[in-house]
Amino acid sequence: MSYFENCSLCPRYCRVNRYITIGECGVDAHIRYANALLYKGEEPPISGKRGTGAVFFSGCPLHCVYCQNFAFSQMAHGKTIDLAQLIDIYLALQRKGAWTLELVTATQYAPYIVASVEQARNEGLILPVVWNTSGYETAETLDMLKATVDIYLTDLISLDEDFCEHYIGAKHYPEIAKKAIKHMYEQKGNLQIDGEGRAKKGLIVRMLVLPENVNHIEKSLRFLSEEVSRFLSISVMDQYTPVYKAGEFPELSRKITVGEYGRALATVEEFGFENGWRQTHRLSEMPATKKVIQ
Numbered sequence: 001m002s003y004f005e006n007c008s009l010c011p012r013y014c015r016v017n018r019y020i021t022i023g024e025c026g027v028d029a030h031i032r033y034a035n036a037l038l039y040k041g042e043e044p045p046i047s048g049k050r051g052t053g054a055v056f057f058s059g060c061p062l063h064c065v066y067c068q069n070f071a072f073s074q075m076a077h078g079k080t081i082d083l084a085q086l087i088d089i090y091l092a093l094q095r096k097g098a099w100t101l102e103l104v105t106a107t108q109y110a111p112y113i114v115a116s117v118e119q120a121r122n123e124g125l126i127l128p129v130v131w132n133t134s135g136y137e138t139a140e141t142l143d144m145l146k147a148t149v150d151i152y153l154t155d156l157i158s159l160d161e162d163f164c165e166h167y168i169g170a171k172h173y174p175e176i177a178k179k180a181i182k183h184m185y186e187q188k189g190n191l192q193i194d195g196e197g198r199a200k201k202g203l204i205v206r207m208l209v210l211p212e213n214v215n216h217i218e219k220s221l222r223f224l225s226e227e228v229s230r231f232l233s234i235s236v237m238d239q240y241t242p243v244y245k246a247g248e249f250p251e252l253s254r255k256i257t258v259g260e261y262g263r264a265l266a267t268v269e270e271f272g273f274e275n276g277w278r279q280t281h282r283l284s285e286m287p288a289t290k291k292v293i294q
């Protein structure tokens with residue numbers, strides 16, 4: 001595939017030939033994945049009761065010092081497969097009862113994803129396809145994915161340039177992510193859920209609450225509220241764990257507190273969001289939020 005000979009699949013625009021070398025994402029032109037399983041930990045319309053069929057791909061164009069999936073995203077651990085094997089994985093997850101098909105950090109394989117989902121649909125794949133991404137996407141790649149992806153499940157890591165430069169290795173992330181999220185919203189709109197509670201189409205934006213609010217979540221919420229929509233589905237996540245290189249940064253070397261999570265939820269309420277989820281699985285005490293639904 002010519003996409004891999006002069007790779008510009010993500011905003012790094014490495015322009016390397018991935019048939020002979022690797023790019024900033026750490027992977028060459030072969031499909032590489034770390035795991036494929038039914039996973040119940042996503043938002044309810046994505047996971048359902050039996051779990052989403054999650055495929056975790058190897059490599060990542062970003063370099064978050066606290067990456068929660070560092071073994072396969074930063075160290076590219078995983079197994080090399082071909083297109084036919086990837087299609088088999090999708091169909092096997094569907095046979096196991098997956099509620100949706102979730103492709104996790106797959107940007108660096110986008111042309112393979114388009115081809116594999118199309119072929120899998122010809123072979124009986126009917127699950128909604130979820131694109132789990134960091135929000136670090138180009139308009140060209142999002143356009144390539146338009147007919148393949150039903151739901152964008154994107155992180156909005158931070159809109160603070162200093163944070164992005166120091167902790168995720170991409171000072172330009174805020175500009176890129178803002179454009180990408182607007183583009184995703186134009187493509188898919190607000191989240192649509194069918195009568196069984198399954199996500200069918202739309203956009204969900206996730207924000208991970210970090211210690212001391214180092215990623216300035218209020219900047220992200222202001223952008224979403226003023227430039228996207230306060231009817232957008234948002235997910236405010238409490239599960240930060242200080243892994244990978246986080247220990248080298250004292251401000252990132254602990255979990256968040258109940259108070260920090262509560263302040264993030266209060267900010268969500270201030271901006272008037274109507275739809276979304278908060279998490280309860282790691283915190284024992286929750287503040288009241290009226291507008292963010294569970």
Ligand code: SF4
Nearest residue numbers: 007010014023024025
């Ligand atoms: S997908 Fe990888 S090789 Fe291609 S532009 Fe992005 S980081 Fe570079």
